[in-house]
Amino acid sequence: MSHLVVITAGMGSPSSSRLLGDRLADATLTALGAAGQQAPEVRVLELRDLAVELATYYTSHVPSTKLQEAFDLVGTASGVIAVSPVLNAGVNGLFKLFFDLLDEGVLKGRPVVLAATGGTARHSLAIDQAMLPLFFYLKATVAPTAVFAATEDWGSAEAGLVRRIEQAGAELAELVTTRPATDYADEFANVPDFASLLGN
Amino acid sequence: MQIGIFSVSDITTDPTTGHTPSENERIKASVAIAKKAEEVGLDVYAIGEHHNEPFFSSSPTTTLGYIAAQTERILLSTATTLITTNDPVKIAEDFAMLQHLADGRVDLMMGRGNTGPVYPWFGKDIRQGVDLAVENYALLRQLWTEDVVNWQGKFRTPLQGFTSTPRPLDGIAPFVWHGSIRTPEIAEQAAYYGDGFFHNHIFWNIEHTKRMVDLYRRRFEHHGHGPADTAIVGLGGQFFMRRNSQDAVNEFRPYFDVAPVYGHGPSMEDFTAQTPLTVGSPQQVLERYLSYSDEVGHYQRQLFLIDHAGLPLKTVLEQLDLLGEILPELRKGYAAGRPAHIPEAPTHASLVEKAR
Secondary structure, eight states, X not given: OOOEEEEEOOSSSSOHHHHHHXXXXXXXXXXXXXXXXXXXXXEXXXXXXXXXXXXXXXXXXXXOHHHHHHHHHHHTOSXXXXXXXXXXXXXXXXXXXXXXXXXXXXXXXXXXXXEEEESSGGGTHXXXXXXXXXXXXXXXXXXXXXXXXXXXXXXXXXXXXXXHHXXXXXXXXXXXXXXXXXXXXXXXXXXXXXHHHHHO | OEEEEEEOOBOOOOTTTOOOOOHHHHHHHHHHHHHHHHHTTOSEEEEOOXXXXXXXXXXXXXXXXXXXXXXXXXXEEESOEETTTSOHHHHHHHHHHHHHHTTTOBEEEEEOOOOTTHHHHTTOOGGGHHHXXXXXXXXXXXXXXOSSEEEOOSSSOOEXXXXXXXXXXXXXXXXXXXXXXXXXXXXXXXXXXXXXXXXXXTTSOHHHHHHHHXXXXXXXXXXXXXXXXXXXXXXXXXXXXXXXXXXXXXXXHHHHHHOTTTTTSSOHHHHHHHSSOEEEOHHHHHHHHHTXXXXXXXXXXXXXXXXXXXXXXXXXXXXXXXXXXXXXXXXXXXXXXXXXXXXXXXXXXXXXXXXX
């Protein structure tokens, strides 16, 4: 198993999205440990650090080295934890920008847990309405439990958030164990022979 | 090694003066630039084909024919000729005409064109870009190599007993390059035919460019045209030079910052680090470009984009003077360590010789 990657589009530093991502990674490692699996390395992509480079790539089509490394990190990950703050009923622009620019195929068959943060629980539908269609389109293997953390969850005595994190972590652990993704091979990997192109 | 320039033919306002050249000014400037390129000793002048503003060059063979009449030595080429939206019959005829008028000083580079709206203007669909490039080019070759063509395909009316005229000069078709930035099928196409492969490179890092070139070289060998290191490779690039490096930076920055292709994006420093754009002294340009043969292997053609981003003609001509000054060093550098079996890019003369 290679690494897990936490992709967080939190705007602050630290952000509640990062916090949620870290908790999900811990829960995944715990579940893997309980299943007797060796703990994979956890890598974190704070998209705020890539904000300018993402915007540049979007408009000038020049991928920076740092950005390419980030894409490669996702393309070789065993599992992905994707966390966005909810803004205006959707994922934030930073989150969308990153996944817009990821080559199609990078997430194909790759286990992903979706998670989001927001002020109140009323934002939680953003996961179903904005994140799920995006990750289905990208053909990710999405864990059944998505985790939404509202501000009140962080201070709540009830164990709802903790339970959901553990559940999602366990699901991701199972997916990365039973349905391992292959490393993304880019457009150079499978070049059709010209004879077949001529035959089209 | 062929060293030359290529133009995308943009009409861009000079941000330092607010002057926007007229189409006529830019078209005439392209002729002056081509003549100057020959004067400073360059080997190739190439111009693009565009059918949308802000570009003027819709008819490269017209421009190149006019330039051919006013030059003696420089090889005339395109960057690129649209193999997707042009009728291959017209390409075959236009370039055979140009070959005759220019006494063989002609080759051309195939490109697909990446502007979606242009395709329907010519009755085509960009989603079929690769298929168009494959079918049209196969027909183009046939038109040049066979006197009487019977042909049927998907994208144009069938041909029965058709002869494209004039026949290529001395019965030898112009050498063809295929330009592509990130479409492996095009590298494969170039390799399949043993044609040249040109990577524009100007918006890309050398690591990416190298992967495309490596793919082409590998497939060139696979298709039986010879060892991978004998494949015919060209690269694009761009620079802005002044004798003093800081002067180059200061003078070019306002152009870079608002240029339609670069501007409002990465800083000039980031862009120069990530792409072949080199803004500095002639020595810096020399060292940067010589380093690319370490990456992609010994190659055959280096073209520079210099008349862009609203730079006035006077400045472009000065750039050519500076390029002319480092040209001997550039040639010497490219020749250094180049094994004897690495071929030069084919020319009309060498192809005629080979056909004997």
